[in-house]
Amino acid sequence: MTGGELPVLEVRDLTVSFGALTAVCGMCFSAERGKITSIIGPNGAGKSTLFNLVSGGIRPSAGTVLFEGADVTGWAPYKLIRAGISRSFQITNLFFELPVYENLRLAAQALESSTKSLLPVRCSARARERVDELIEQFDLGEKVHELAGYLSHGEQRRLEIAVVLACRPRLLLLDEPTQGMSHSDTQEIGKVIRKLSGDLSILLIEHDIDLVMDLSDHVVVMHQGAKLAEGTPPEVKGNPLVQSAYLGLSVHAGN
């Protein structure tokens, strides 16, 4: 039904090499608008590198990244944020010596026009409203004074997602949002992610396979820097290539 619609993200033949190592090789996939697309694969498959390529952390050696049809290949991260692509980090990456409130305020500031950047922060009404919304949505009300570094791991992961959402992105890249979390916290984050999709397109890297299969509309499997398979969660689960990759057997494409 949405077959004719432009995908929110399209990656074509994306390749990056670091010296002799080709970390990502000829990756192609696309992510549908308002859907959750997950990237899975064993450790070292190139998932995080792929994320860095899409979010502007690394420039690709070859290939194209199209966001809503526009070529954004090799754009700097701060330009991609303004365009509507925001990302979280696998290892919590916050302003640990700043209060929770300021972490959110800094991230929401991107919503304001640059003419406000030399007026007192209290004049940035749009950013302030956004912070108020996020504090309520992520239940951080009691922690606003605390330095981000003093939060528990679960709270930091929640704050990380709130910070990433602050600029109202249209495409969200989540790099292992449940990393190091307890089972109940993982369930909680799963619910949050599900609620976010719909308005928002999400690209997800996740090690918790149950969570991936539960949340995703589309799954892309990476192995040794290349795409091994893709499809709906049941298709991917049933794919023998995927099973052997996860069992650690050597797989030759075309076998």
Place this chain on the structure above:
Amino acid sequence: MDTLNPPLSILQAVRRRDHIAHNAWQVFAFLFIGLALAFTLVAAPSGDTFYFRLATEALIYSGLAMSVDLLLGFTGLLSLGQALFFGLGAYTSALVLKHVGPSFWTAMAVTLLVSTAVGIVGGFIAIRARGVYFALITFGMAQVVSKIVYNTRELGASDGIMGIPVIQANFLLFKVDTAQAPAFFLTVLAMTMGLYFCIAYLLRTPFGRTLGAVRNNECRVPFLGYNPQLYKMLAYVLAADMAAFSGALYPMLRGFVSPELMYFAVSGDAVITVVIGGLGTLIGAIYGSVILTGLKSAIGTYTGHYQIVIGVLFMLSVIAFPKGLMGYLSPLVEKWLAGRRENP
């Protein structure tokens, strides 16, 4: 939506707390102005010039120290060569006053133009590097420029430029003669505090807060939509202008400039000043400068080796008051302000 009300009250509390911390700095700023005016009232009738000139010098160096605090305390960039811009301002102002005309405003305007241009060039070189490399590049640039000045006959070489005329700064309603020590002290006080309030204002804007983000976690800043290199550049040029602005006042006070103004001793003293006064407080730079200039003068009357005493005092103060004078005093004032608000 029963949770709507409590978060709002919490947010009001956040704003209030911000406000109190800000007010604590303001209390110290106004206290400083009060102390300076009291000093003027007490010292002026005696016809003293030595202490007025010393106090003026402390104020001039406090502008340099504030520029170091803007870089180190608020942006996370340790400059070990900020005297480059202080000396640049002093030399530019001296040359303008001596060769172009004895105009206060021309000297200040030309100084800011030159320091902005040199700041942009220096920034392009320095901000590519991070951490200790940034510190070493700023140190190196200041060494190179000071040696060039030292060896340039047209700039007076090792003697510097002497015989800078006494000028009358025209403030429309009144004129200030730089030879009149108390009047010039008050002028420099007004300019230094004006500079302080401008920078303090800037640090409360999104621009200033973004500098804080760069200091805290530079790698995260691009993913919030800001280019950290641009912000570091702006901070660097702004700090260059602040240092040069203060430096431009130096020849008006002393009547000469010399290559020593660009030496590492001046850059290093500015860093020590900020640490003693309280890193990342801005007002601490002003208090620190008064303390350091006062100590140097007082110890200097007994021994030429005052650096030894200053060094020991610096080590002791870092151990006893790691957050500096303002870092130690401001929580007390914040508590007092918060208490006063709760029980009016």
